[in-house]
Amino acid sequence: KNEVEQSPQNLTAQEGEFITINCSYSVGISALHWLQQHPGGGIVSLFMLSSGKKKHGRLIATINIQEKHSSLHITASHPRDSAVYICAVTLRGGSQGNLIFGKGTKLSVKP
Amino acid sequence: GAGVSQSPRYKVAKRGQDVALRCDPISGHVSLFWYQQALGQGPEFLTYFQNEAQLDKSGLPSDRFFAERPEGSVSTLKIQRTQQEDSAVYLCASSFWGAIYNEQFFGPGTRLTVL
Numbered sequence: 243k244n245e246v247e248q249s250p251q252n253l254t255a256q257e258g259e260f261i262t263i264n265c266s267y268s269v270g271i272s273a274l275h276w277l278q279q280h281p282g283g284g285i286v287s288l289f290m291l292s293s294g295k296k297k298h299g300r301l302i303a304t305i306n307i308q309e310k311h312s313s314l315h316i317t318a319s320h321p322r323d324s325a326v327y328i329c330a331v332t333l334r335g336g337s338q339g340n341l342i343f344g345k346g347t348k349l350s351v352k353p
Numbered sequence: 354g355a356g357v358s359q360s361p362r363y364k365v366a367k368r369g370q371d372v373a374l375r376c377d378p379i380s381g382h383v384s385l386f387w388y389q390q391a392l393g394q395g396p397e398f399l400t401y402f403q404n405e406a407q408l409d410k411s412g413l414p415s416d417r418f419f420a421e422r423p424e425g426s427v428s429t430l431k432i433q434r435t436q437q438e439d440s441a442v443y444l445c446a447s448s449f450w451g452a453i454y455n456e457q458f459f460g461p462g463t464r465l466t467v468l
Contacts, residue, residue, distance in 0.1 A: 246395075328395055341386075
């Protein structure tokens with residue numbers, strides 16, 4: 243069983259739609275990360291959170307520690323948002339911070 | 354300033370060949386991670402350095418994989434006698450200190466194809 247599960251695996255949306263990507267985890271964590279990966283491999287960190295909610299532009303990330311669940315929302319989606327979105331966690335009690343990743347959600351936003 | 358860089362960006366190797374992949378982290382970053390990402394999968398942890406010390410190599414899939422960071426900056430991931438199952442994107446990430454609560458900065462990755 244994967245320690246970090248994401249859904250959906252693939253998502254196609256029309257430009258302007260509100261998008262939600264979900265992440266569930268089964269381990270104790272110190273932090274949860276949302277990352278964006280464009281074709282060609284480069285990964286960019288979007289959010290790191292351990293509680294509550296963070297917002298950056300059109301992106302919003304929430305986490306519910308009790309339910310071990312996080313969501314990434316994209317408002318007013320745009321074709322340039324097309325990418326793979328990856329949820330990852332760092333383990334509670336760990337000392338080095340290596341990430342445990344979900345398999346990613348491939349988002350395609352059509353104009 | 355410059356981000357994390359990796360070289361080569363693409364490497365094609367014949368099965369049995371040795372390869373060396375280089376990572377230049379952000380200057381001053383103490384923590385350095387190597388991850389392996391198979392096609393269609395999320396990355397998986399390989400090894401972790403704190404300065405020049407390799408503190409965790411539990412993710413290295415076999416003894417054909419070897420990583421070093423002799424001066425606490427540039428790191429090299431070496432794969433000996435490559436096999437087809439080694440084909441993947443190898444990602445390097447660095448963090449200023451104690452990556453538990455700090456952002457990791459990723460390089461563009463090296464795509465290794467073993468024929």
